[in-house]
Amino acid sequence: MSIEQNLAVVAEHIENEARDPAAVLALYTDDVVQEFPTRGLRFDTKPAIEANYRRMFAAIENVEMETLDRFATQDRVVDDMIVRFNMVREGMDNCPIPVGNKVILRLVHVFHMRDGKIAQEIVHENWQIG
Numbered sequence: 001m002s003i004e005q006n007l008a009v010v011a012e013h014i015e016n017e018a019r020d021p022a023a024v025l026a027l028y029t030d031d032v033v034q035e036f037p038t039r040g041l042r043f044d045t046k047p048a049i050e051a052n053y054r055r056m057f058a059a060i061e062n063v064e065m066e067t068l069d070r071f072a073t074q075d076r077v078v079d080d081m082i083v084r085f086n087m088v089r090e091g092m093d094n095c096p097i098p099v100g101n102k103v104i105l106r107l108v109h110v111f112h113m114r115d116g117k118i119a120q121e122i123v124h125e126n127w128q129i130g
Contacts, residue, residue: 001116003072010070010077010111013118018063021053029119038125039094052093059091059099077111084130096127104130 009027017024025046034043034052043049062085069080083105087097097103105127112120 001074001113003074005116006072006074006077006111006113007070009113009116009118010072010079010109013111014065014079014081014109017053018057021050021057024053025050027118028121029114029117032117032119032121034121034123036094036123036125038127039096041093055091055093059087059089060085060103061088062086072113075113077109077113079107079109079111081107081109083107097129102130104128 013024013027028046028049030046032044032046032049034049035041041052043052064084066082066084067079068082069078071078083103085103085105087095087099087101087103089099105125108124110120110122110124111118112122
């Protein structure tokens with residue numbers, strides 16, 4: 001696939017993952033793997049990824065995203081952003097910041113792309129109380 005198509009798939013994913021986790025599953029390959037190394041999480045089925053998204057996004061409010069950089073090759077997309085939110089309830093598994101805090105989260109996503117879909121998503125996180 002083209003670099004432009006890879007960028008478009010990732011943009012759609014990031015824009016809609018919190019809004020409708022089920023809808024973004026079509027952007028993944030059937031053998032997708034999603035990892036959050038900082039929190040020791042790994043998901044290797046679409047239902048597991050959707051369930052994790054639903055828990056995560058139910059746990060946060062007042063989300064603000066600031067894209068710092070996004071670039072691609074034929075088989076990778078890297079997205080660097082800062083996300084600010086309030087942690088309002090449990091659901092962010094293995095989160096290093098307790099419920100009740102404002103969070104500043106630096107996220108670097110590395111998307112491995114195959115045939116216009118996300119085959120692997122590695123989410124590197126740097127957590128700070130904001």
